Amino acid sequence: MGCTVFTIANQKGGVGKTTTAVNLAAALAERKIHTLVVDLDPQANATSALGVEKQEGKSLYGPLHGEGSAFEMLTPTAWPHLALIPSEQDLAAIEIELAQQQNYLMRLRSVLEPLRNSGGYRAIIIDCPPALGMLSMNSLAAADHLLIALQCEYMALEGLGQILKVVERLKQAGVNPTLDVGGIVMTMFDSRINLAKQVVEEVRQHLPDKIFQTLIPRTVRLSEAPSFGKPIFAYDANSPGAKAYRDLAKEVAERFNLKEATV
Numbered sequence: 388m389g390c391t392v393f394t395i396a397n398q399k400g401g402v403g404k405t406t407t408a409v410n411l412a413a414a415l416a417e418r419k420i421h422t423l424v425v426d427l428d429p430q431a432n433a434t435s436a437l438g439v440e441k442q443e444g445k446s447l448y449g450p451l452h453g454e455g456s457a458f459e460m461l462t463p464t465a466w467p468h469l470a471l472i473p474s475e476q477d478l479a480a481i482e483i484e485l486a487q488q489q490n491y492l493m494r495l496r497s498v499l500e501p502l503r504n505s506g507g508y509r510a511i512i513i514d515c516p517p518a519l520g521m522l523s524m525n526s527l528a529a530a531d532h533l534l535i536a537l538q539c540e541y542m543a544l545e546g547l548g549q550i551l552k553v554v555e556r557l558k559q560a561g562v563n564p565t566l567d568v569g570g571i572v573m574t575m576f577d578s579r580i581n582l583a584k585q586v587v588e589e590v591r592q593h594l595p596d597k598i599f600q601t602l603i604p605r606t607v608r609l610s611e612a613p614s615f616g617k618p619i620f621a622y623d624a625n626s627p628g629a630k631a632y633r634d635l636a637k638e639v640a641e642r643f644n645l646k647e648a649t650v
């Protein structure tokens with residue numbers, strides 16, 4: 388059985404990438420789909436949101452330099468079927484250092500290859516920093532599908548256009564010819580705000596096959612959970628945010644044919 392690699396990348400911060408990476412991963416794990424979160428943001432928000440303490444030397448920094456393997460960085464979480472490769476601030480140096488090496492865009496792909504082929508995971512979800520730098524580009528080179536977190540706000544479509552252009556360029560340049568825009572997750576949706584509804588409508592019209600039906604509501608519970616080091620399901624299992632990420636996981640599992648592991 389295969390392993391599908393997703394990256395949640397885009398050039399903006401604060402749009403719900405990490406919240407989506409962590410809670411989508413946790414919801415897939417709840418469905419018994421073995422899932423690995425790869426924290427590729429030096430700020431390590433996904434690491435702390437999963438209750439794992441940052442630790443010097445525990446990140447992909449070494450493996451991306453050819454020192455050690457990604458296996459050595461695997462860290463369990465408190466939840467079944469959910470593992471993490473953590474991050475810490477050292478990873479920030481990669482932005483400069485990788486650019487001086489050969490095949491610098493393909494580094495992450497090679498580092499993740501053995502994990503992907505290990506049979507241990509059905510899904511790998513990469514959480515990216517809020518810029519399309521070296522780390523995010525590496526994730527786009529390594530992924531099967533890009534998931535775009537899009538905040539329901541003014542200028543959302545411009546941001547979407549930019550990331551779609553980057554995907555096209557990477558495909559044409561042969562960096563990742565099969566990279567697919569897997570879906571668009573509309574985040575921080577507030578049904579009382581007309582603009583939010585308009586943005587969703589516009590994205591639906593432009594990219595009807597890409598937008599997920601599930602809209603992630605803006606709720607304070609989703610923003611509180613990370614400070615307790617928990618996904619929303621361990622913090623407030625019956626909240627609207629928890630329901631939304633469960634619905635999203637169902638859509639993702641169906642769209643990409645992710646099945647629960649039998650071993």
Ligand code: ADP
Binds near residue numbers: 517
């Ligand atoms: P990114 O990773 O794109 O920078 P985050 O997921 O960290 O974005 O979200 C940015 C901020 O917004 C965080 O404080 C987070 O807790 C909060 N947030 C994210 N999604 C929601 C939501 N649906 N409702 C309320 N707050 C949210």
Ligand code: MG
Binds near residue numbers: 404405406432516517
């Ligand atoms: Mg983030």
